[in-house]
Amino acid sequence: MSIQTQLASLQDQTIEPWLTTALEGVEARFAAELTSDLPCVNRLLEHIERYQGKMLRPRLVLVSAMACSQASGKPSNAQQVLATVVELVHMATLVHDDILDEAHIRRGGDTINYLAGNETAVMLGDYLISHAYHLCSSLDNMAISRSIADTTNRVCEGELLQLANRFNWSLDEQSYFEIVRRKTASLCGVCCQLAAELGGRGAGVAEGLYEYGEKVGVAFQIVDDLLDLVGVERTVGKTLGRDVDKGKLTLPLIHHLSTADKASYDAALLILGKSKDDSSGQLSRDQLDEIHKLVTDSGAVDYAVDWASRMVVQAKAALEVLPQSPARNVLSSMADLVLTRKF
Amino acid sequence: MSIQTQLASLQDQTIEPWLTTALEGVEARFAAELTSDLPCVNRLLEHIERYQGKMLRPRLVLVSAMACSQASGKPSNAQQVLATVVELVHMATLVHDDILDEAHIRRGGDTINYLAGNETAVMLGDYLISHAYHLCSSLDNMAISRSIADTTNRVCEGELLQLANRFNWSLDEQSYFEIVRRKTASLCGVCCQLAAELGGRGAGVAEGLYEYGEKVGVAFQIVDDLLDLVGVERTVGKTLGRDVDKGKLTLPLIHHLSTADKASYDAALLILGKSKDDSSGQLSRDQLDEIHKLVTDSGAVDYAVDWASRMVVQAKAALEVLPQSPARNVLSSMADLVLTRKF
Numbered sequence: 313m314s315i316q317t318q319l320a321s322l323q324d325q326t327i328e329p330w331l332t333t334a335l336e337g338v339e340a341r342f343a344a345e346l347t348s349d350l351p352c353v354n355r356l357l358e359h360i361e362r363y364q365g366k367m368l369r370p371r372l373v374l375v376s377a378m379a380c381s382q383a384s385g386k387p388s389n390a391q392q393v394l395a396t397v398v399e400l401v402h403m404a405t406l407v408h409d410d411i412l413d414e415a416h417i418r419r420g421g422d423t424i425n426y427l428a429g430n431e432t433a434v435m436l437g438d439y440l441i442s443h444a445y446h447l448c449s450s451l452d453n454m455a456i457s458r459s460i461a462d463t464t465n466r467v468c469e470g471e472l473l474q475l476a477n478r479f480n481w482s483l484d485e486q487s488y489f490e491i492v493r494r495k496t497a498s499l500c501g502v503c504c505q506l507a508a509e510l511g512g513r514g515a516g517v518a519e520g521l522y523e524y525g526e527k528v529g530v531a532f533q534i535v536d537d538l539l540d541l542v543g544v545e546r547t548v549g550k551t552l553g554r555d556v557d558k559g560k561l562t563l564p565l566i567h568h569l570s571t572a573d574k575a576s577y578d579a580a581l582l583i584l585g586k587s588k589d590d591s592s593g594q595l596s597r598d599q600l601d602e603i604h605k606l607v608t609d610s611g612a613v614d615y616a617v618d619w620a621s622r623m624v625v626q627a628k629a630a631l632e633v634l635p636q637s638p639a640r641n642v643l644s645s646m647a648d649l650v651l652t653r654k655f
Numbered sequence: 656m657s658i659q660t661q662l663a664s665l666q667d668q669t670i671e672p673w674l675t676t677a678l679e680g681v682e683a684r685f686a687a688e689l690t691s692d693l694p695c696v697n698r699l700l701e702h703i704e705r706y707q708g709k710m711l712r713p714r715l716v717l718v719s720a721m722a723c724s725q726a727s728g729k730p731s732n733a734q735q736v737l738a739t740v741v742e743l744v745h746m747a748t749l750v751h752d753d754i755l756d757e758a759h760i761r762r763g764g765d766t767i768n769y770l771a772g773n774e775t776a777v778m779l780g781d782y783l784i785s786h787a788y789h790l791c792s793s794l795d796n797m798a799i800s801r802s803i804a805d806t807t808n809r810v811c812e813g814e815l816l817q818l819a820n821r822f823n824w825s826l827d828e829q830s831y832f833e834i835v836r837r838k839t840a841s842l843c844g845v846c847c848q849l850a851a852e853l854g855g856r857g858a859g860v861a862e863g864l865y866e867y868g869e870k871v872g873v874a875f876q877i878v879d880d881l882l883d884l885v886g887v888e889r890t891v892g893k894t895l896g897r898d899v900d901k902g903k904l905t906l907p908l909i910h911h912l913s914t915a916d917k918a919s920y921d922a923a924l925l926i927l928g929k930s931k932d933d934s935s936g937q938l939s940r941d942q943l944d945e946i947h948k949l950v951t952d953s954g955a956v957d958y959a960v961d962w963a964s965r966m967v968v969q970a971k972a973a974l975e976v977l978p979q980s981p982a983r984n985v986l987s988s989m990a991d992l993v994l995t996r997k998f
Contacts, residue, residue: 350812352819408781412774431755432818434777438751438784439811445788446804449797457800461789468782469693475775476695 470494497529520633813838863976
């Protein structure tokens with residue numbers, strides 16, 4: 313099925329109106345949680361609302377909830393709160409990630425660090441994560457709070473592991489996937505798992521859905537990393553080439569360095585070496601184009617695309633813990649759409 | 656009573672051995688919570704442990720718990736967990752504050768941002784706050800989790816309000832205290848309040864103890880701000896003069912600017928203006944000495960010391976919700992000791 317057909321079928325799903333209403337509910341809860349009595353805080357929060365994109369993580373919660381529902385009612389209060397909490401967590405990581413990446417553009421607009429300085433971005437990220445836990449603690453369910461905090465522990469570990477490997481040009485695939493599983497995939501996995509648990513499903517279904525979400529998360533990150541290397545800034549909507557600038561090796565480059573012939577290896581390393589020495593901290597457009605050509609010619613881009621595709625196949629296979637339903641079909645389509653970065 | 660006599664009397668208290676044991680328990684729980692399977696994370700955590708100072712906030716929890724205890728047993732598991740959670744929260748704020756202040760020294764050692772870069776400091780702070788919530792959620796008590804998250808919301812608001820007022824040389828006292836109450840005093844207040852609630856005390860005692868902790872927190876921050884302006888770096892153990900460098904007005908300077916004669920006002924503003932323009936982002940020793948002399952001569956230092964002293968008097972008065980006990984006496988002595996920065 314082509315991506316276009318899949319998109320159309322996603323629109324046609326009987327649960328689409330239900331999902332639209334549920335996502336509006338998440339947006340309302342999100343806004344209600346983030347209201348301050350301080351005008352200076354509210355001004356920052358207004359800016360943050362523009363960061364909201366396709367809401368992949370709330371969708372993972374809500375559609376998983378629907379797929380696990382015995383009846384076809386609306387998501388429970390707890391599931392809606394959970395969907396809002398994971399979006400708050402995600403938003404906090406975006407704000408702090410932009411500091412780490414010294415990024416200036418996010419979803420086509422200025423980043424908080426660019427607009428108001430790193431200090432404000434640090435504190436605004438803290439404010440968002442604090443509100444995530446605050447909202448989560450409104451649920452009368454300590455297991456959910458524990459699980460969310462356990463996940464944010466892992467997300468931070470993934471980020472710290474990545475930082476510890478900056479400018480490590482011999483980073484291997486195993487370490488890359490360890491980083492990705494922690495910093496990105498664990499939150500996606502837990503979205504689906506907790507939705508299942510709140511839906512009263514047993515460990516088998518919850519574990520299956522964790523695997524689905526985790527694999528979707530890995531695929532998402534591979535595609536995100538690919539776009540940073542070979543994407544078009546205007547389409548992607550954020551500063552590109554930051555991974556190389558900041559010494560972060562991602563899958564295509566790892567594969568290139570470990571398989572390319574000597575000339576091609578040396579050419580890549582020469583540019584990567586410059587990224588560390590360059591006082592501007594930013595590679596030129598020409599240098600990025602050269603990297604682009606190297607990883608395309610050596611087949612490293614195809615290799616990373618294949619990896620992401622395999623993750624999507626595995627994610628969809630993990631859905632077999634669920635009975636057939638329109639919601640399960642939507643989860644399946646969502647996995648496919650990650651490849652085209654519709655999320 | 657002289658400070659020396661107070662210190663001696665603190666040592667003599669019958670609860671001192673009890674408190675020492677309880678604080679060792681907090682340290683053990685702190686270390687147990689912060690164990691990672693990643694060596695790169697553990698190396699950072701080892702460095703962080705050196706930040707632990709007098710543990711003011713865990714002490715506030717534990718001694719409040721003792722003062723509220725009907726029997727004189729050891730603190731409950733929940734009270735010990737709470738004492739560890741507030742230290743984790745505090746440690747996270749220290750790591751992020753050092754980024755905001757571009758500080759290089761903390762408790763006589765290098766800061767994480769100086770040692771490993773701002774990016775790592777952002778993530779390590781996030782890791783610490785995540786573990787604070789994680790540990791808190793191990794308690795079967797949603798009200799505590801909610802209250803801690805509500806407090807961290809307020810702490811972040813205080814920091815954001817302070818950042819929004821950088822280089823605002825007409826910041827008034829009321830706004831200064833609003834910042835201090837949120838960013839520092841709210842956590843101290845909640846330490847005492849929650850210890851009382853966990854000790855089964857009613858709203859009257861819990862509110863009284865919140866007031867005690869809040870006033871202690873305000874006094875602590877006034878003294879901290881004073882030391883940044885007129886302290887000695889080797890004694891204080893951290894980079895000084897950062898408030899002025901970063902455009903943060905504190906009580907002595909606010910008072911000076913609002914009361915000094917024109918010559919003295921202009922002299923202060925000239926130096927403050929330079930702090931914004933100076934490309935090094937740091938005032939010279941001579942400039943700091945001049946500020947020091949100005950605020951001393953105008954009586955602004957005495958004014959701030961008086962404010963802190965009044966806060967301590969009010970903190971001690973708030974303790975009257977409690978019956979007389981050795982633990983209540985220790986709380987009273989702790990308030991006095993904040994003035995001499997033994998905490």
